[in-house]
Amino acid sequence: QLQLVESGGGLVQAGGSLTLSCAASGRDFGAYSIGWFRQVPGKAREFVASIAYSGANSSPYADFVEGRFAISRDNDKNTVSLRLNSLKPEDTAVYYCAADLRWPGTRPHDYTYWGQGTQVTVSS
Numbered sequence: 642q643l644q645l646v647e648s649g650g651g652l653v654q655a656g657g658s659l660t661l662s663c664a665a666s667g668r669d670f671g672a673y674s675i676g677w678f679r680q681v682p683g684k685a686r687e688f689v690a691s692i693a694y695s696g697a698n699s700s701p702y703a704d705f706v707e708g709r710f711a712i713s714r715d716n717d718k719n720t721v722s723l724r725l726n727s728l729k730p731e732d733t734a735v736y737y738c739a740a741d742l743r744w745p746g747t748r749p750h751d752y753t754y755w756g757q758g759t760q761v762t763v764s765s
Contacts, residue, residue, distance in 0.1 A: 650759030663738030691745035
């Protein structure tokens with residue numbers, strides 16, 4: 642069992658930056674792959690980035706990221722961070738982190754555990 646809590650969202654101007662954090666409580670955090678997704682009202686939840694469990698070198702990003710975001714993990718602190726740079730108004734969404742013991746996927750149903758989300762709003 643793993644519990645996830647996101648933080649770090651907020652209101653930022655276009656071109657600005659934010660760092661989102663996903664804090665996990667539970668055992669063996671390093672064994673979990675972590676994914677970040679986002680969702681706007683009326684649209685499906687979409688993949689943003691993921692990072693594989695410890696020992697595996699994989700951190701894919703969605704095409705729309707275009708090098709603007711960076712995902713990292715600190716297993717000693719049970720956290721995964723998502724740095725958002727060069728933000729655009731279209732990045733406005735609720736951002737969710739998710740975890741699973743499998744290889745990181747890009748679909749919501751690839752993940753078992755979910756946080757409650759953190760709102761990111763980018764003004765133009």
